Amino acid sequence: MSFFTLANLSYLVAAALFIFGLKRLQSPTTARSGNVMAAAGMALAIIVTLLETDFANWQLILVGAIIGALIGGVSAQAVQMTAMPQMVGIFNGFGGGASALVAISEFMRLLSPQLTMSNDSGVSIILGTLIGGVTFSGSMVAFAKLQGLMTGAPITWPLQKSLNSALLLAVLALGSYVVFFDQGNLTVFYVIIGLALVLGVTSVIPIGGADMPVVISLLNSYSGLAAAAAGFVVDNRVLIIAGSLVGASGLILTNIMCVGMNRSLANVLFGAVGTADVGAGGSVGAGAAAGTVRDVSAEEAGMILAYANSVIFVPGYGMAVAQAQHAVRELADVLKGRGVRVSYAIHPVAGRMPGHMNVLLAEANVPYDELFDMDDINDDFKNTTVAVVIGANDVVNPAARHDTTSPLYGMPILNVDESEHIIVLKRSMRAGFAGVENELFFHPKTMMLFGDAKNSVTKLVSEAKAA
Amino acid sequence: MPEGLLNNLYIFVLAMFTGFEVITKVPPLLHTPLMSGSNAISGISVIGALVITAAAAGESTLILVLGVIAVAMGMINVVGGFLVTDRMLQMFKKKETPGQTAKP
Numbered sequence: 225m226s227f228f229t230l231a232n233l234s235y236l237v238a239a240a241l242f243i244f245g246l247k248r249l250q251s252p253t254t255a256r257s258g259n260v261m262a263a264a265g266m267a268l269a270i271i272v273t274l275l276e277t278d279f280a281n282w283q284l285i286l287v288g289a290i291i292g293a294l295i296g297g298v299s300a301q302a303v304q305m306t307a308m309p310q311m312v313g314i315f316n317g318f319g320g321g322a323s324a325l326v327a328i329s330e331f332m333r334l335l336s337p338q339l340t341m342s343n344d345s346g347v348s349i350i351l352g353t354l355i356g357g358v359t360f361s362g363s364m365v366a367f368a369k370l371q372g373l374m375t376g377a378p379i380t381w382p383l384q385k386s387l388n389s390a391l392l393l394a395v396l397a398l399g400s401y402v403v404f405f406d407q408g409n410l411t412v413f414y415v416i417i418g419l420a421l422v423l424g425v426t427s428v429i430p431i432g433g434a435d436m437p438v439v440i441s442l443l444n445s446y447s448g449l450a451a452a453a454a455g456f457v458v459d460n461r462v463l464i465i466a467g468s469l470v471g472a473s474g475l476i477l478t479n480i481m482c483v484g485m486n487r488s489l490a491n492v493l494f495g496a497v498g499t500a501d502v503g504a505g506g507s508v509g510a511g512a513a514a515g516t517v518r519d520v521s522a523e524e525a526g527m528i529l530a531y532a533n534s535v536i537f538v539p540g541y542g543m544a545v546a547q548a549q550h551a552v553r554e555l556a557d558v559l560k561g562r563g564v565r566v567s568y569a570i571h572p573v574a575g576r577m578p579g580h581m582n583v584l585l586a587e588a589n590v591p592y593d594e595l596f597d598m599d600d601i602n603d604d605f606k607n608t609t610v611a612v613v614i615g616a617n618d619v620v621n622p623a624a625r626h627d628t629t630s631p632l633y634g635m636p637i638l639n640v641d642e643s644e645h646i647i648v649l650k651r652s653m654r655a656g657f658a659g660v661e662n663e664l665f666f667h668p669k670t671m672m673l674f675g676d677a678k679n680s681v682t683k684l685v686s687e688a689k690a691a
Numbered sequence: 692m693p694e695g696l697l698n699n700l701y702i703f704v705l706a707m708f709t710g711f712e713v714i715t716k717v718p719p720l721l722h723t724p725l726m727s728g729s730n731a732i733s734g735i736s737v738i739g740a741l742v743i744t745a746a747a748a749g750e751s752t753l754i755l756v757l758g759v760i761a762v763a764m765g766m767i768n769v770v771g772g773f774l775v776t777d778r779m780l781q782m783f784k785k786k787e788t789p790g791q792t793a794k795p
Contacts, residue, residue, distance in 0.1 A: 277745030288759040292766025300774035325761035326739035466735035472710025579722030591786035
């Protein structure tokens with residue numbers, strides 16, 4: 225068997241390991257080994273490639289690999305679980321960037337006089353540059369927004385959609401030009417790279433904070449598609465397979481996030497929900513008319529919790545911001561010690577990325593069998609003594625059910641208002657991300673416990689212990 | 692259309708379908724690790740970067756530089772992605788004693 229065949233068979237094994245690895249993510253008991261399998265597949269693919277290329281330029285490759293591995297390894301250990309969305313965001317960007325650079329370098333290699341660029345590799349190069357470039361710059365903007373380096377609010381300007389469409393068309397037109405008409409025109413190719421990077425920025429910049437789960441998922445998908453495009457460029461099947469697996473994964477998550485908000489992808493990408501105008505003009509007036517807000521002291525709230533039969537915690541992004549997850553678990557332990565049934569209700573778009581709340585609570589040692597998805601727990605609220613909303617807002621707003629004028633109308637929500645008592649932990653009466661007043665806060669059953677989520681929960685712990 | 696490209700297109704489409712089948716069944720509980728894990732897999736472009744850098748022997752320095760940057764970026768994605776996924780997954784634990792908690 226020739227080495228070429230052997231190498232290709234090894235790539236096939238690597239691809240199979242990726243698929244098995246992803247399959248094992250279907251259950252938390254097998255997930256960790258699945259991740260190890262996928263990593264083994266990656267190691268195999270890398271080793272085979274090094275052998276296949278006879279370790280040419282290995283000194284330079286080693287330098288690049290060590291720098292990358294160090295940066296990746298150190299940040300993976302150092303990152304806080306609350307910062308996971310921006311971490312995934314920036315990693316996405318590097319993956320996309322690597323794919324773009326592969327396409328760009330191949331274009332330059334084919335410029336040499338002995339070589340010619342076939343039409344199909346030309347097309348792959350342009351697509352790889354476009355998708356990879358958009359992934360790179362888009363992810364950097366998403367990272368900056370999530371990390372608070374720039375405003376998380378949507379930045380909009382007139383003709384935004386038209387500009388983005390124009391940029392995309394320009395890239396495709398110029399791309400066809402360098403592939404079919406003026407092969408290897410380097411200046412035009414540089415313009416293409418520049419436009420792709422600009423397109424990434426202008427596509428992500430108008431998207432607001434709470435829509436980030438969609439953007440992060442979509443960029444995840446792009447990074448996969450970029451890798452697949454790079455696979456077409458260098459004619460390597462393991463890149464195509466791995467890239468399309470990731471592309472599919474990102475698309476599925478994007479779709480789940482959109483369904484969780486009852487919005488179309490186009491609406492998320494171009495709707496710029498959460499602009500100041502919506503909050504100011506739209507529904508603040510309606511909220512003020514809805515009724516009065518009832519305060520509750522930590523003593524009283526702690527008492528109610530301590531004597532409840534069952535409690536459901538509803539975490540949101542506010543819990544992540546306040547780093548309150550450990551305190552919440554402590555409160556749950558105290559309550560469980562008193563015989564209270566405790567569970568957690570997780571809305572699909574709670575937090576800033578898919579599954580964000582689950583990871584935070586797992587970090588705080590909450591067993592995963594106490595975490596329930598919206599559909600599995602929504603019927604239980606009506607038999608629950610207390611629902612405790614911690615830093616969640618739009619995902620528990622009953623207006624989504626009946627108020628056709630609300631921007632949230634039609635979004636699936638957690639039926640918090642069906643429980644016997646509702647305790648809402650909130651910093652202030654500020655409206656939620658969508659800029660919409662939450663009628664749950666004015667509900668006769670609702671008690672508001674104002675203050676920093678972590679402080680409030682810590683107070684509840686001592687009150688519940690004392691009760 | 693050249694046969695090589697056609698083969699690759701077949702692989703692309705079939706792998707997309709495989710991805711949809713496998714990943715649709717991942718529960719929301721694990722969506723963050725799924726995302727970071729699949730993210731690490733998309734670092735497979737490091738293979739392309741290795742091929743490009745190795746092939747650049749004796750050619751323009753620009754390609755070598757771009758290739759090395761691509762290797763570094765890909766490795767950040769691969770190493771960081773798999774490690775952070777492992778860190779997350781080891782936190783997911785089942786309840787030790789079955790008891791009062793959980794769903795009725």
